[in-house]
């Protein structure tokens with residue numbers, strides 16, 4: 001796999017705030033990445049750095065082998081969809097869609113037309129008069145129809161209803177299968193998108209906590225379900241990531257079971273199941289003492305995050 005993004009020890013300060021703090025990672029061609037983290041973690045800042053919209057305070061960023069700053073060759077391969085996108089006052093939806101092909105060499109007009117109909121976006125309405133969900137839908141349409149080799153969606157669906165969000169996921173997956181590219185999706189709706197994500201980056205207070213294939217990350221923890229006493233006795237003193245239960249039934253999510261422990265649990269009549277990505281991320285970014293990713297190629301959890 002070819003790395004199309006190479007980030008080495010990048011830091012971005014806004015005054016005394018380290019929005020991004022010594023981050024290094026690579027993104028490969030033809031993958032869907034989730035960029036996850038709490039409010040203010042540094043996701044938007046990182047995407048702005050990767051798209052050349054912000055200058056790094058320190059470190060090196062290479063996109064398709066070049067710096068993204070004021071670089072037209074890089075810019076035409078990137079699409080960055082963000083909620084705070086500004087448009088001229090009198091711009092209508094049709095003007096946005098008319099301008100888009102000038103910025104994106106791979107633009108597919110018939111796909112854009114199909115998406116306009118599916119998302120029910122009013123072409124003749126001014127951008128500033130759109131509802132929140134309609135505004136987001138325009139961003140989603142541009143992001144999908146751009147077919148940019150490197151596409152960033154920064155919380156693309158604020159205000160989108162459940163039907164529209166599902167449409168976005170479905171169209172993204174289907175179009176990505178036909179036209180593979182690299183997509184970076186920042187979202188707080190983690191479980192909703194978890195099936196889409198091939199690789200997960202988790203950022204917290206500007207630091208990279210996790211850089212791992214999604215399936216390895218999810219496989220790093222297990223949910224143990226069964227009778228309350230049997231589950232408690234099996235789990236013993238282990239750290240519990242998530243606890244759920246009703247009546248005599250108990251479900252505990254724990255990290256890192258060995259093959260032998262899994263066999264013991266099964267022999268005791270306990271059910272072992274997968275864990276939700278959202279549960280893992282919540283636990284990691286709430287200040288974890290457990291490295292859930294010990295088998296994955298991750299950035300180690302910094303001491304501060306363990307506190």
Ligand SMILES: Nc1ncnc2c1ncn2[C@@H]1O[C@H](COP(=O)(O)OP(=O)(O)OP(=O)(O)O)[C@@H](O)[C@H]1O
Pocket residue numbers: 014015017018019037038039040041042043044045046
């Ligand atoms: N232009 C700026 N000036 C000063 N501080 C900034 C600026 N932009 C971002 N920050 C700060 O940098 C940190 C990271 O912000 P960023 O917008 O990247 O977070 P985020 O992960 O995208 O958050 P959210 O999920 O809430 O959108 C925050 O503490 C934020 O207040």
